[in-house]
Amino acid sequence: MLRRLLIGFGLLEIVKPEPVIGMCERIGLRNPDETQRRPLALTGARIEGLIFVWLLVRGREGSTLVSTLLGLAGLVLVLVPRPIIELSQHLVYANTDDLELQPWVVPAARLLGVLYLTVTLLSRSTDDASKGDDDAAADLPS
DSSP states (O other): OHHHHHHHHHHHHHHOHHHHHHHHHHHHBSOGGGOOBOTHHHHHHHHHHHHHHHHHHHTTTTOHHHHHHHHHHHHHHHHOHHHHHHHHHHHHBSOGGGOOBOTTHHHHHHHHHHHHHHHHHHHHHHHHHHHHHHHHHHHSOO
16 A cells, blocks of 8 residues: 555656645745745656656666665665755755755655655565565466
């Protein structure tokens, strides 16, 4: 169920990243109407959605590097979110000095890290489940 929900979220991020980014801005900024997004923002959201869908549908097969990078990003976000928050702001917004962060941005970034780690773990369980299915099929009499 969680895997399907995350795949749906990833597909939404690929097709319609604007509402997802807008929601994140409303959650994380005191002044979301003053943002000046760089064109990279929509592309970044689409790439994030593509990574989610890729890992959750295909598992780690052929994407160990992507899975490792997402897991590492999740771990960094959980442990030390501030540098990642600052980096992402500079990549996404042209007017970072004008943005006023909500006090709960750091906990929200940590939750995003947990989400990344969850996607990574679920992608591993996809591999385990498919191996188990292959093993079970091999045990069946012909």
